[in-house]
């Protein structure tokens with residue numbers, strides 16, 4: 001199995017190092033990751049400035065770009081082959097509910113998925129890297145369990161099998177306190193905290209984006225709930241943002257608009 005590893009916390013983050021160490025013995029692993037912390041960069045691509053790829057002493061390649069840039073560059077030329085799997089993380093903190101829209105960790109995985117490569121985004125639910133080695137082992141276990149599906153996709157044996165995008169959050173717990181793996185939908189958060197304003201030394205007002213809001217929709221069946229119960233939570237994601245449920249409503253509305261105009 002050939003795996004491309006990326007993250008959004010930067011190539012020196014403990015999470016990507018732990019993930020690399022855990023996966024290197026089960027696959028051919030290449031790391032292409034941002035030079036700097038790119039958390040909350042979502043799927044952003046750098047279109048108006050050139051990027052450079054450099055290689056660190058440990059073999060990790062790093063890019064002065066976003067997580068999605070790294071995967072994009074990796075898949076469209078740098079690697080010179082098509083990986084069987086893109087893995088992103090392990091992120092420093094949760095990517096649950098609305099976080100997934102902003103997350104650079106998810107963005108990196110999604111870039112792989114958009115190229116037809118199955119992809120997994122891994123995050124720890126708390127910041128600070130506690131039990132990161134446990135999280136990395138859990139990530140490795142999951143990749144091993146999914147290996148048959150990855151193999152089928154890699155060989156295109158069944159054209160009906162579509163690649164998948166998984167969002168995985170792992171509680172910062174010792175191994176024996178993690179209960180197992182649960183599949184759950186994304187919850188929702190309250191709106192973010194207020195923006196923080198300060199005055200610069202030159203008298204200008206500076207704005208700092210406030211913290212993400214606390215969980216709002218966190219009942220049974222959500223990622224917030226599963227991880228709080230001590231489970232590794234896995235959420236299959238899709239990229240289609242269409243509001244399918246309300247397509248008929250908008251079709252009717254559009255039809256009325258057309259009548260008014262004519």
Ligand code: MN
Pocket residue numbers: 008009038039040091092104105
């Ligand atoms: Mn991050």
